[in-house]
Amino acid sequence: MFILLISYIIICMFVLGIASYTIIKFDDFIDTINIPGMEEFIDLVKTPDNIFNMLYPSIKQEFATVTHDPQTESIMKTAKNTPEYKQIADEIPSIIADLRSLTDANPNKIDLIVSVLELLTGEFSDAEVFVEFIHKDEESKLPAYAHLTDAGADVFVNNDLVVAPGSFGIIVPTGMKMAIPVGWQLAVRPRSGLSHKTLIRVSNAPGTIDSDYRDEVGIIIDNFDDAPFVVKNGDRLAQLVLEKVYKAKYTEVPSVANIGNDRGGGYGSSGN
Numbered sequence: 001m002f003i004l005l006i007s008y009i010i011i012c013m014f015v016l017g018i019a020s021y022t023i024i025k026f027d028d029f030i031d032t033i034n035i036p037g038m039e040e041f042i043d044l045v046k047t048p049d050n051i052f053n054m055l056y057p058s059i060k061q062e063f064a065t066v067t068h069d070p071q072t073e074s075i076m077k078t079a080k081n082t083p084e085y086k087q088i089a090d091e092i093p094s095i096i097a098d099l100r101s102l103t104d105a106n107p108n109k110i111d112l113i114v115s116v117l118e119l120l121t122g123e124f125s126d127a128e129v130f131v132e133f134i135h136k137d138e139e140s141k142l143p144a145y146a147h148l149t150d151a152g153a154d155v156f157v158n159n160d161l162v163v164a165p166g167s168f169g170i171i172v173p174t175g176m177k178m179a180i181p182v183g184w185q186l187a188v189r190p191r192s193g194l195s196h197k198t199l200i201r202v203s204n205a206p207g208t209i210d211s212d213y214r215d216e217v218g219i220i221i222d223n224f225d226d227a228p229f230v231v232k233n234g235d236r237l238a239q240l241v242l243e244k245v246y247k248a249k250y251t252e253v254p255s256v257a258n259i260g261n262d263r264g265g266g267y268g269s270s271g272n
Contacts (some may be wrong), residue, residue, distance in 0.1 A: 045109050045112070045113075049106045049109075052106060052108060052109060053106070053108055056108045056112075059112065060112075060115075063112070063115060063116075092117055095117065096114050096117055096118070099113060099114055100114065127180075127181045127184050127242060128181065129178055129179070129180050129181070129186070129242070130178065130179040131143075131176050131177070131178055132176065132177040132178075132179075133158075133175055133176060134175050134176070134177065134216060135158070135175060137158075139156075139158060139233050139234050140158060140175065141156040141234070143155050143156070143239075143240050144156075151241050152189055152191075152239030152240060152241045153239060153240045153241075154191070154236040154238075154239050155174055155188075155217075155219065155236065155237060155238045155239060155240055156174070156234055156235065156236055156237075157172055157173075157174065157219075157231055157232070157233060157234065157235045157236075157237050158173065158174060158175030158176075158233060158234075159173065159175070159231075159233055160230075160231065160232055160233055161230075161231040162228050162229070162230055162231070163200070163221065163223045163228065163229040163230075163231065164223065164228055165223060165225055165226050165227055165228055166223065166224075166226075167222070167223045168203065168222040168223075169203055169220055169222065170220065170221050170222070170223070171218040171219070171220050172218060172219045172220075172221055172231060172237060173216055173218050174216065174217045174218060174219065175216070176216065176217050177214055177215060177216055177217065178209065178213075178214075178217055179211075179214065180209060180210070180211040180213075181211060182211045182212075183211070183244065183245055184211060184242060184243065184244060184245060185208050185209060185210055185211065185242075185243050185245050186208075186209040186240045186241070186242055186243070187206040187207065187208060187209075187240070187241045187242075187243050188202065188204075188205065188206060188207035188208075188209065188217075188219060188238050188239075188240060189202065189205055189206045189238060189239050189240075189241055190202040190205050190238060190239075191236060191237070191238060191239055194236075194237065198225065198229065199223065199224040199225040200221055200222070200223055200224075200225070200229050201221065201222045201224065202219060202220065202221055202238055203220040203221060203222050204220055206241070207219075207220065209240075211245075219237050219238045221237070
């Protein structure tokens, strides 16, 4: 159902140019997209709120599933290459803002439409990370998300390297320097496939790249295998997860025993 739903919303945006006006009332917005082929979508969003809210958890689950469907990604890529999309792409954030500001609509229905618009744009980013390639060549690649909703962006190695058996703390250069916005950090995490299939481990996972770090980003790995591990230019060795940084205030007190709950015990106190 959602493959069709996503297609319908894309078509409606292109045909009607919803970016050309400010959305004031939810019902008016829905009425403007009441065109042939949109019946399934119209029926869904016009479902009585109490029924829609009851169905919404399963709707979101199905939506989350199809975001990883190759057909969905193909639709997104095709749509984004059209002149119509390029014409309205810059307006999508204002459309989303208009929808979120509506007070006369079911928040879950708004969330559904906004989710599809965000899926279309592929813009889930909360911050921009600037990347400098130290020695840029044809193999240089920016960190990239394999799927639209992935949390981690794959990091590509920019040279060949052999990691000897039993080697620890080996720094694999990425050939990139990064400028991360203040208030954010990049966490270097292992890729699950590499950890599952090999005895290569990211030493200090998750490693932290602070916003004021400007030197080359490296991935520190250990080889627990008895055989050499060959790293080739372009291999995906780790992933980067952008995380918000929260600052704690550390306050000295005479005792913490009466602050909050004290469950007692120590390491392993909850069992094996």
